[in-house]
Amino acid sequence: MGLLAATFCYCIASALIPLLNAEAYVGAVAATFTGRSIWLVAAAAAGGQMVGKVAYFLIGRNSLRWRWVRQKIESPKWQRTFLTWQRRIGGRPWLAALLLLVSAALGFPPFAVVSVVAGQLRVPLALFVVVGFVGRLLRFASLLGIIKALL
DSSP, rough: HHHHHHHHHHHHHHHOOTTHHHHHHHHHHHHOOHHHHHHHHHHHHHHHHHHHHHHHHHHHHTTTTTTHHHHHTTTTHHHHHHHEEEEEEHHHHHHHHHHHHHHHHHHOOOHHHHHHHHHHTOHHHHHHHHHHHHHHHHHHHHHHHHHHHHO
16 A cells, blocks of 8 residues: 555655656556556556646636736737637537547646646636546556566
8 A cells, every 4th residue: 555655645746846757656666566456556646646737727727817927918919829729628628628638648738738728728627637637547557557568
């Protein structure tokens, strides 16, 4: 149980501090653990990542109230871009889910950035958490599976 708790905690930290690489940690875990389900370790990592990414999501949701952000968004170019994405995402929750899933699973676009933008675009928190968790779960399970297969 200690390995799962450590993985969960490390992945919270790595979600908040970009210098801490969750994939490197999970890779090291894959190289050393025996008898544990890949899915349990992947779920612990994905859960930790989502706790941290929810913080980014909430920052994004609240950032439009900050004076220096409001000053930046007053530019016509920024407003056009934001309104375009707001129309795309607002009317199509499946598009938001697809973008979140791709970002969470593949890391492109970077999931930290997508987390903030999802908050700004008012993506429902439940959608963000569920789809983000599934994407991260697939990412970490794939990584664990590949490393275990190579060992």
